[in-house]
Amino acid sequence: xxxxxxxxxxxxxxxxxxxxxxxxxxxxxxxxxxxxxxxxxxxxxxxxxxxxxxxxxxxxxxxxxxxxxxxxxxxxxxxxxxxxxxxxxxxxxxxxxxxxxxxxxxxxxxxxxxxxxxxxxxxxxxxxxxxxxxxxxxxxxxxxxxxxxxxxxxxxxxxxxxxxxxxxxxxxxxxxxxxxxxxxxxx
Amino acid sequence: xxxxxxxxxxxxxxxxxxxxxxxxxxxxxxxxxxxxxxxxxxxxxxxxxxxxxxxxxxxxxxxxxxxxxxxxxxxxxxxxxxxxxxxxxxxxxxxxxxxxxxxxxxxxxxxxxxxxxxxxxxxxxxxxxxxxxxxxxxxxxxxxxxxxxxxxxxxxxxxxxxxxxxxxxxxxxxxxxxxxxxxxxxx
Numbered sequence: 613x614x615x616x617x618x619x620x621x622x623x624x625x626x627x628x629x630x631x632x633x634x635x636x637x638x639x640x641x642x643x644x645x646x647x648x649x650x651x652x653x654x655x656x657x658x659x660x661x662x663x664x665x666x667x668x669x670x671x672x673x674x675x676x677x678x679x680x681x682x683x684x685x686x687x688x689x690x691x692x693x694x695x696x697x698x699x700x701x702x703x704x705x706x707x708x709x710x711x712x713x714x715x716x717x718x719x720x721x722x723x724x725x726x727x728x729x730x731x732x733x734x735x736x737x738x739x740x741x742x743x744x745x746x747x748x749x750x751x752x753x754x755x756x757x758x759x760x761x762x763x764x765x766x767x768x769x770x771x772x773x774x775x776x777x778x779x780x781x782x783x784x785x786x787x788x789x790x791x792x793x794x795x796x797x798x799x
Numbered sequence: 800x801x802x803x804x805x806x807x808x809x810x811x812x813x814x815x816x817x818x819x820x821x822x823x824x825x826x827x828x829x830x831x832x833x834x835x836x837x838x839x840x841x842x843x844x845x846x847x848x849x850x851x852x853x854x855x856x857x858x859x860x861x862x863x864x865x866x867x868x869x870x871x872x873x874x875x876x877x878x879x880x881x882x883x884x885x886x887x888x889x890x891x892x893x894x895x896x897x898x899x900x901x902x903x904x905x906x907x908x909x910x911x912x913x914x915x916x917x918x919x920x921x922x923x924x925x926x927x928x929x930x931x932x933x934x935x936x937x938x939x940x941x942x943x944x945x946x947x948x949x950x951x952x953x954x955x956x957x958x959x960x961x962x963x964x965x966x967x968x969x970x971x972x973x974x975x976x977x978x979x980x981x982x983x984x985x986x
Contacts (some may be wrong), residue, residue: 630984634827638964646834647861651878652983654864674834681868723983737838739950757984774972777825782963785817785823789961796910797817797944 624631625787630757631748631773633646635731638779645726646674653681657723662713664706664729664762672799679788686712700719706738717752724757731762741766748772816943818960820933821954822918833861834912839944840868844910847871849900851893851916851949858907858976873899893925904939911944918949921956928953935959943985 632648634641649659655676661678668687678685688709734741744797745768752758752778770776793799819835821828836846839903848865855874859876900914921928932955939945947956957963972978980986 614807627979627981630978630981632984634901635969636967639962640821640827640831640834640964643834643838644831645831645938645967646837647827648984650837650864651830651986654860654862654867657983673838673841675841677837680841708924710893768874769966770970773970774976774978775826776969777827778967778969779827779831780823780965780967781956782820782822783960785961791817791961792813792814794814794817794944795841796837796844797819797839 628754628757629752630775631752632757632759633731633765633769633773633776634759634761634779635770635776636765636778636780637763637787639784640764640779641761642728644672644759644777644779645728648675648757648759649683649724649726650681651725653683658721659724659726660686660716660722661728661770662686662688662709662716664688664709665732666729669797673754673796686716688712690760702736702759704739706733709733710739710744714747714751717748718757720753722756724759726759726761729762730760731769734766735762735764741768745769745772755794781782807813815941816945817962818937818939819944819946820889820918820956820960821946821965821966822950822957822963823965823967824950826971828948829861829915831966832915833864834947835944835946836870836911836913837868839911840852840870843906844935846911846913846919847903847909848913848915849873849875849896849903849917851875851896851914852919853861853916857986860983861986873903875899880981883897889923891927896920897926897931901934904935904945907940909943911946912935913946913948916949917947918952918956919943920949922949928955932956932959946953 613681649661652659675685716722716725733739734744819915821831836848839846862872903909903912920926973980
């Protein structure tokens with residue numbers, strides 16, 4: 613985790629943290645972030661997941677897995693109640709969640725941090741996109757991998773990111789076949 | 800795992816295995832499959848991953864994680880050597896790998912099976928797509944979740960699948976910035 617001197621081997625010099633954004637209307641944004649967390653955990657890296665909007669008290673498969681793995685998992689949301697008390701309430705929740713994230717980003721205690729569903733906080737204007745990206749540019753440790761998921765990633769976030777993937781729906785069973793979400797698959 | 804009677808609650812009747820395909824040119828196909836495996840594992844489901852083409856002896860983050868989780872992981876490939884001895888060799892390897900997969904699919908011992916990079920076996924004609932899909936239609940247990948990844952998923956496989964997501968590149972650091980793949984993120 614030290615800064616490499618200019619005469620370090622090329623492979624070492626090129627090793628650095630990535631900013632990864634999974635966006636789009638399709639499935640797999642959060643799921644791929646979980647896969648990254650698992651892969652990093654497999655290599656003994658220190659992983660933290662902050663989940664926005666989703667119900668922090670749900671007993672989802674991913675929360676159960678994180679507990680079993682010993683991955684730190686922070687639920688900042690309360691599901692559908694985000695914003696139910698009006699936009700000011702949503703903005704206040706967003707700020708609290710973002711402060712929790714900021715503290716962990718600057719801590720130096722993690723190799724990979726996931727901000728799940730974070731794009732919505734920017735998209736709905738609960739956080740200012742320019743300020744948020746500017747803060748990340750100046751505060752993210754260079755070796756920290758940061759994974760951000762959610763639909764409608766703002767362009768400024770895409771500009772900042774190293775790796776951006778769009779997940780698109782080709783076929784969706786819940787919409788197309790009226791099937792309900794399956795535990796262990798969807799959540 | 801029993802067949803539900805017609806008068807079972809709607810929520811129960813609608814619970815069944817899904818065929819999930821992650822395709823497209825972007826990142827996140829395998830990674831999202833790993834996320835599904837983790838989520839299912841978190842719920843105590845029985846998970847098996849069969850990996851095609853990729854080097855079965857690599858010490859990737861996902862293989863290390865699977866070992867730590869106790870998830871069965873079967874490497875059927877040998878990386879870039881697939882097909883290096885000619886198309887007949889590749890087809891022979893594909894058949895062996897597919898037989899390993901078939902045995903696990905019909906075994907009833909799993910709730911979720913991942914066939915990682917499996918589309919290539921169909922795309923390159925090492926396995927016959929129609930025969931493969933027909934076999935799945937008649938042999939996959941109804942409650943088994945099956946996740947298939949890889950580019951260029953054939954239409955017959957998409958027709959068979961319940962949930963198909965296309966991952967597209969918006970921005971890619973290895974192509975755009977000349978960065979090398981980062982351990983714990985890419986592998």
